Amino acid sequence: MTYFTEQHIFIFLIQIFLLLGLARSLGELFRRWQQPPLTAEILVGVFLGPTIFGRLLPSLHQAMFPADPIQGAMFETVAWIGVLFLLLETGLEIDFSSAWRQRGDALKIALVDVIVPMVIAFIPCFFLPAHYLANADNRLIFSLFMATVMTISAMPIAARALHDLNLSKTDLGFLIMSALSVNDIIGWLLFTLVLGFFTQTNLNFQNIFSIVGSTVGFAIFCLTLGRDWTNRVILKIKTKQMPQPGSTLTFICLLGLLCGAITQKIGIHALFGFFIAGIMAGGARALSENVRQVISQMVYAIFVPLFFVNIGLKVDFLRHFDIFLVLFISVIGILGRFLGAWLGVNLTKLPKSNRLSIAIAHTPGGAMEIVVGLLALEYHLITEPVFVAIVFGAVLSSIMLGPWLAYSIKKRKEVSVLEYFSKRDIIAELRTSERDKVIEELCELASRQEGMPTPEIIYSAVIERENAMGTAIEEGVAVPHARLSSGKRPLIVFGRSLNGIEWNSPDGKPTHFVFLIFTSKQDDWSQVQILRIIAKAMNNQETRAKLLTATDELQVWHILENAFTPHQIIRKTGK
Numbered sequence: 001m002t003y004f005t006e007q008h009i010f011i012f013l014i015q016i017f018l019l020l021g022l023a024r025s026l027g028e029l030f031r032r033w034q035q036p037p038l039t040a041e042i043l044v045g046v047f048l049g050p051t052i053f054g055r056l057l058p059s060l061h062q063a064m065f066p067a068d069p070i071q072g073a074m075f076e077t078v079a080w081i082g083v084l085f086l087l088l089e090t091g092l093e094i095d096f097s098s099a100w101r102q103r104g105d106a107l108k109i110a111l112v113d114v115i116v117p118m119v120i121a122f123i124p125c126f127f128l129p130a131h132y133l134a135n136a137d138n139r140l141i142f143s144l145f146m147a148t149v150m151t152i153s154a155m156p157i158a159a160r161a162l163h164d165l166n167l168s169k170t171d172l173g174f175l176i177m178s179a180l181s182v183n184d185i186i187g188w189l190l191f192t193l194v195l196g197f198f199t200q201t202n203l204n205f206q207n208i209f210s211i212v213g214s215t216v217g218f219a220i221f222c223l224t225l226g227r228d229w230t231n232r233v234i235l236k237i238k239t240k241q242m243p244q245p246g247s248t249l250t251f252i253c254l255l256g257l258l259c260g261a262i263t264q265k266i267g268i269h270a271l272f273g274f275f276i277a278g279i280m281a282g283g284a285r286a287l288s289e290n291v292r293q294v295i296s297q298m299v300y301a302i303f304v305p306l307f308f309v310n311i312g313l314k315v316d317f318l319r320h321f322d323i324f325l326v327l328f329i330s331v332i333g334i335l336g337r338f339l340g341a342w343l344g345v346n347l348t349k350l351p352k353s354n355r356l357s358i359a360i361a362h363t364p365g366g367a368m369e370i371v372v373g374l375l376a377l378e379y380h381l382i383t384e385p386v387f388v389a390i391v392f393g394a395v396l397s398s399i400m401l402g403p404w405l406a407y408s409i410k411k412r413k414e415v416s417v418l419e420y421f422s423k424r425d426i427i428a429e430l431r432t433s434e435r436d437k438v439i440e441e442l443c444e445l446a447s448r449q450e451g452m453p454t455p456e457i458i459y460s461a462v463i464e465r466e467n468a469m470g471t472a473i474e475e476g477v478a479v480p481h482a483r484l485s486s487g488k489r490p491l492i493v494f495g496r497s498l499n500g501i502e503w504n505s506p507d508g509k510p511t512h513f514v515f516l517i518f519t520s521k522q523d524d525w526s527q528v529q530i531l532r533i534i535a536k537a538m539n540n541q542e543t544r545a546k547l548l549t550a551t552d553e554l555q556v557w558h559i560l561e562n563a564f565t566p567h568q569i570i571r572k573t574g575k
Contacts, residue, residue, distance in 0.1 A: 004070065011066065012074045016306070018064075019044065023305035036157055036398045038367055041305045042391065045312015055318070065313060079310035082303030083371055087271045088256045089299040090368070091278020092292055093155065094181040105175060105348040110182035112344030113362055114151045114190070117336030122147040124332060132325065134383050144194050145376055146329075149390065150336045152187035154366020155180040157398045161361070161405050173528075175350070176361045179341075183362070188275055189219060191372050192268035195379065207267075214266045222259065222276045227283045230255065235286035245291040252281045252295065269375060289470075290508040308367070311374060317388055325389035333393045334400070337363045354525065357408045364401045365394040417533050417564050420490040420526075425449070426553045426560075427495040430514070435503055438495060439463060439480055442516040446493045453484065458518065472505035477538045479531050481517035490526045491518045496547060496556065513538060513547060537563045 023044045027037030047053060054061040065071075125146040130136040158180055162173045196211045237247050256277040263273035281287060341362035345355045373390035376382045382390075425445060430438050443459040446452055461482035465471075472478040478501070493516040500510025515534050519527040538544060543563045550556045 004074075008068075008071055008074065011064075011071055015065070015075055016078070019048070019309045020302065020305060022048075023309050024301070027305060034402050036366065036395075037300075037305070038157075038308060038370075038398060039395050041308035042312050042370075042395065045309040045314075046317050047312070048309075049313040050316040051312065051318050054316075075306075075310065075313075078303075079307045082299075082305075082307035083374075084256065084260065084271065084274045085299045085303050086307065086367065086371070087274040088252070088278040089296055090155065090184070091275045091280075092252075092282040092295060093159065094184065094279050094282055105345075105350060106178040106182050108347045109179040109341055109344035109358065109362075110186060112347065113153070113179070113183055113337060113340035114186050116340030116343060117150040117333075118147040120336035120339070121150040121332050124328070132322075132383060132386060134380050138381070141194065142381065145191075145381055146386075148187065148191045148194055149365070149369055149372055149376075150333045151183070151190065151340075152365065152368045152372060153180055153183055153337060153362045154364040154368055154394070154398060155184055157364045157366040157401060158361045161401050175354075176358055179344075179358070180362065184275075184368070185219075185279070187368075188272055189215065192263070192272040195375065195381075196266075196268040211267045215263070215268055215272075218262065218266065219276060222280050226276075226280045230280045231284035231286055234281070234284045238286055245288075245294050248287065248291050249295065252277070255281060271371070271375070289472075289504045289506050293506055293508070304367070308370070311370065311391065315384055315388060317391075320384040320388045322385045322389060325385055326392045329386075329389040330393040330396050333365055333369070334363050334397050337365075337397075354528075357405060360401070360405050360408055363404070364397040365390075366398045367394070369394040369397075417492075417530060418561060420492045420530065421494070421557075421560060421564070422449075423553065423557045425491070425493045426556050427493075428550065428553045428556050430495045430497045430501075433497060433499050433501050435466075435501055436463060438497070438501055438514060439466065439516070442480075442493045442495050442514065446491060446516060446518060449491060452491070452518070458482065458484065462516065470504050472503035472511055473535055474505065474507045474509070475538065475541075475544060476500070476505075476509050476512040477535070478503045478505070478511045478514045479517060479534055480514065481519070481527060481531065483519050483521045483527065485521055489520070490523070490530060492516070492530065493518075494556070494560065496550075498548065513544070533564065 023037075023041045026040035026044055030037055030040040048061075048064075050061070054065075122143050126139060126143040133139060133142055135142075155177070159177060162176065193212060193215060196215070233251060234248055237251060238244070256274045259273035259277040259280075260270035261273065263276070264270040282292070338359050342355065342359035345358045350358070370391055373382070373387050373394075377384065377387045427441065427445060431441060432438060439462050440455070440459050443462060444455045446458060447455040452458065461484060462480050465482050466480050471480045495514040495516070497510075497512050497514070500512055501514070503511040505511060517527060517530055517534075519530070540563065543559065546559045547556060550559055
């Protein structure tokens with residue numbers, strides 16, 4: 001029997017200290033440059049792995065990362081825990097109920113964005129020269145795998161880009177995330193099925209039927225009865241006043257482990273089980289935003305950096321770099337996902353002004369593309385040069401997203417956001433601290449404006465949108481909104497609560513500033529811009545402090561006027 005020694009533990013701790021510290025530090029630097037931390041984490045692994053450190057200082061590299069199987073297994077285990085919980089957290093971010101309510105447009109976009117990239121990728125991959133394949137006899141499975149890789153978009157990368165552009169709480173952001181949610185579910189289902197077929201030693205029609213039937217049946221059960229059961233358990237934990245967030249965190253981790261074990265037993269990978277478990281827990285109304293944030297921060301602060309650093313430690317990127325493969329995979333991946341989403345969005349009745357942004361948001365492969373690539377490498381389905389090309393393609397598409405999406409948004413004609421405010425549309429002290437009552441009070445004020453419907457009609461529209469997806473953002477700000485069939489121009493109504501309102505905000509803070517926004521159904525782009533500008537202006541701590549100390553509506557108006565004067569609404573320049 002083999003045991004850990006004190007030297008094993010010492011080297012393991014030094015490895016974790018060095019790799020996690022460098023990955024997090026460089027990741028924060030990249031974040032300030034508005035680039036994904038994923039790039040920094042992989043770069044740390046590339047620098048300290050065989051690519052650079054091992055090539056320049058082989059003796060020191062061997063001392064720090066010895067070839068001892070026990071030593072390697074210790075870090076590898078932590079890295080794989082990281083990727084399992086990455087999939088769990090990714091599932092948590094998927095609002096299946098909201099995606100289902102958007103199933104008309106979201107499903108059209110997602111389905112076309114699965115089919116088109118698969119077709120675009122499958123044909124050229126099938127005719128790749130044999131020396132790029134791990135086994136020429138598995139050309140069909142290899143091509144199916146590569147086609148599947150190209151369908152999976154990087155939902156966390158897209159979510160981050162939408163957040164940075166202050167679009168995450170808009171209807172546009174809501175639709176993009178709904179479509180990406182459906183895309184992720186379909187993509188991961190296809191990938192795990194392909195991987196399951198590849199790993200079967202005796203594959204026949206009966207085995208195929210068993211794997212497909214069990215996987216689809218398990219997914220349907222989890223997304224229906226499983227979600228309801230999960231919600232009841234989390235609600236029971238809260239009503240029993242068990243310690244929070246620890247008790248809920250434990251339950252979600254156990255749920256991931258159980259689902260992972262089931263999918264592994266079915267014959268597909270445990271990652272799909274963790275992903276489904278995340279969707280089940282994420283759909284629980286009893287799960288607070290604070291618990292979601294705790295899980296997300298734990299995963300992205302510790303486990304995810306170590307996983308992506310480990311990729312750089314495992315592969316020599318210089319030795320296996322092939323410029324043809326890198327360009328080949330990058331082009332068919334980005335082009336396939338963009339064309340798929342573009343064709344899908346053109347099958348909907350969405351405004352033309354939003355179509356380019358929706359298509360661009362589907363282009364990054366990001367972390368998920370690398371995860372499925374690493375799995376394929378571990379199972380010897382692909383070669384190391386192909387994996388290196390997948391990593392480069394994923395990083396390139398992630399880096400491109402922010403500037404490309406910002407470009408699509410900025411191609412607009414500008415007007416002042418203050419045109420939609422009025423001194424009369426401000427309540428300096430809201431009468432209540434209940435969310436729905438606050439919305440009702442602001443709707444009553446808005447209904448007094450010329451051309452606005454009755455308070456009951458606009459309240460119904462706002463509360464329906466709010467229940468579909470909460471609009472509280474960080475630092476005490478909420479932006480409830482609705483699109484109305486009547487009304488030719490946007491209207492913004494503002495209310496302040498000195499005591500604060502419980503709005504289930506991402507940072508757990510009470511809401512003090514409520515901006516109620518109305519736009520026409522024919523002019524959803526103004527809504528996107530208004531929400532972006534409010535989020536940007538209210539990010540200023542001095543502005544928030546002044547608003548809290550203002551004595552009346554007139555002072556509040558002057559503070560808002562100063563805060564929003566530098567910002568412009570960008571109107572679309574064409575139809």
